[in-house]
Amino acid sequence: MEKTTVEYAQHLDEKDVLAHFREEFYLLEDKIYMDGNSLGLLSKRAEKVLLELLHSWKSLGIDGWTDGAHPWFYLSEFVGKKMAPLVGGQSNEVIATGSTTTNLHQLVATFYKPSGKRTKILADELNFPSDIYALQSQLKLKGYNPEEHLVRVKSRDGRFLKEADIVDAMTEEVALIVLPAVLYRSGQVLDLSYLTQEAKKRGIPIGFDLCHSIGTIEHRLHKQEVDFAFWCTYKYLNGGPGSVGGLFVHEKHFGTMPGLTGWFGSDKAVQFDMSHTMTPAQDASAFQIGTPHVLSLAPVVGALALFEEATIQRIRKKSLRLTEYFLMLIDVELKGYGFTIGNPMDETRGGHILLEHQEAARICKALKAEGVIPDFRAPNGVRLAPVALYNTFEDIWQTVQILKRILDEKRYERFENKRGVVA
Numbered sequence: 001m002e003k004t005t006v007e008y009a010q011h012l013d014e015k016d017v018l019a020h021f022r023e024e025f026y027l028l029e030d031k032i033y034m035d036g037n038s039l040g041l042l043s044k045r046a047e048k049v050l051l052e053l054l055h056s057w058k059s060l061g062i063d064g065w066t067d068g069a070h071p072w073f074y075l076s077e078f079v080g081k082k083m084a085p086l087v088g089g090q091s092n093e094v095i096a097t098g099s100t101t102t103n104l105h106q107l108v109a110t111f112y113k114p115s116g117k118r119t120k121i122l123a124d125e126l127n128f129p130s131d132i133y134a135l136q137s138q139l140k141l142k143g144y145n146p147e148e149h150l151v152r153v154k155s156r157d158g159r160f161l162k163e164a165d166i167v168d169a170m171t172e173e174v175a176l177i178v179l180p181a182v183l184y185r186s187g188q189v190l191d192l193s194y195l196t197q198e199a200k201k202r203g204i205p206i207g208f209d210l211c212h213s214i215g216t217i218e219h220r221l222h223k224q225e226v227d228f229a230f231w232c233t234y235k236y237l238n239g240g241p242g243s244v245g246g247l248f249v250h251e252k253h254f255g256t257m258p259g260l261t262g263w264f265g266s267d268k269a270v271q272f273d274m275s276h277t278m279t280p281a282q283d284a285s286a287f288q289i290g291t292p293h294v295l296s297l298a299p300v301v302g303a304l305a306l307f308e309e310a311t312i313q314r315i316r317k318k319s320l321r322l323t324e325y326f327l328m329l330i331d332v333e334l335k336g337y338g339f340t341i342g343n344p345m346d347e348t349r350g351g352h353i354l355l356e357h358q359e360a361a362r363i364c365k366a367l368k369a370e371g372v373i374p375d376f377r378a379p380n381g382v383r384l385a386p387v388a389l390y391n392t393f394e395d396i397w398q399t400v401q402i403l404k405r406i407l408d409e410k411r412y413e414r415f416e417n418k419r420g421v422v423a
Ligand SMILES: Cc1ncc(COP(=O)(O)O)c(C=O)c1O
Pocket: 099, 100, 101, 102, 128, 130, 131, 180, 184, 209, 211, 212, 232
């Protein structure tokens, strides 16, 4: 069968062992959703648990903390256990709490211990702005000038990072390393094993932002001896806008006093003793600060049940096949239209692809007008994420046809080449 036909796409969908998960989601009517790497779709199970937790509040009041289907007092630990297989952590090394940025603040406050010549934080110039802002402010809190003490490894081409360049920057002046596991623009997957080993040789703690990797690639954080990691749950995990994030702290650091303390980091057995001397939990729970955002955690419970069934191994396998198929069609159908592929072509690509084009902002607007939801990333990127749990091969086939039509008929010219408020 000719690989560029819709029949071939349908044939791939028929053979897809994860195809039935699509029915678990509320798909947007008459739309092809390709933005699950920014905000995943609502699943029926996520909705169900949210309603159950609203009901526990309605029917139990304060007793919801300890009673009901999902007692709130233990919910963060429960969700942590469910997320642990997705990051390759032990159950007590993972906790659901905070947001990506607040968790980063917590972890830097804990693991950044400048002393003597070792005062710098090593990051990279392609990292997400919020991470950079957090690192800059943590340096300022310790009295250091971020201009001098935040080292950002340069990209050679504006898209990718070379692990060798990162290792070269691990000097005797570096006190902490924070990097993404998957880059938010190009989708490059960094070699966490190698980077962690090299950091370890030099005695530098290292942590990773998993926002663009959790739920789409496999992780082995415990085995790799990564010191810490943090992530959100609203992208590939489909927890909903602003859903509670997560963090991992390797068990070798259990007992380290968190940099930012609050009573929800306490050993649960004594939390309500109301002592002014904190007794921190002896695992990742200690890194919580205040009362969990229960209603923003609820959908994550339901959403994670799907990952337990699908397994991250099968999800990664399908995700790679989806992006491979996407790239094959782009190569055949969109040659000569001015696109440059901005993601890695080999298996160091994450869950999304990046098409660079000088008209990218208005191509995104035209795609939306034609029913395809991508996102635009400045200055010239169209990000498209075919998500293993709910996208089909046919979605990809349709998207490429629509892109071709938009370019052939110059439909993008109806729009201004400027990003929207939330691009
Ligand atoms: C890599 C990365 N880091 C940090 C953030 C910020 O996350 P939050 O706003 O949930 O703190 C995002 C997404 O917004 C992200 O993609």
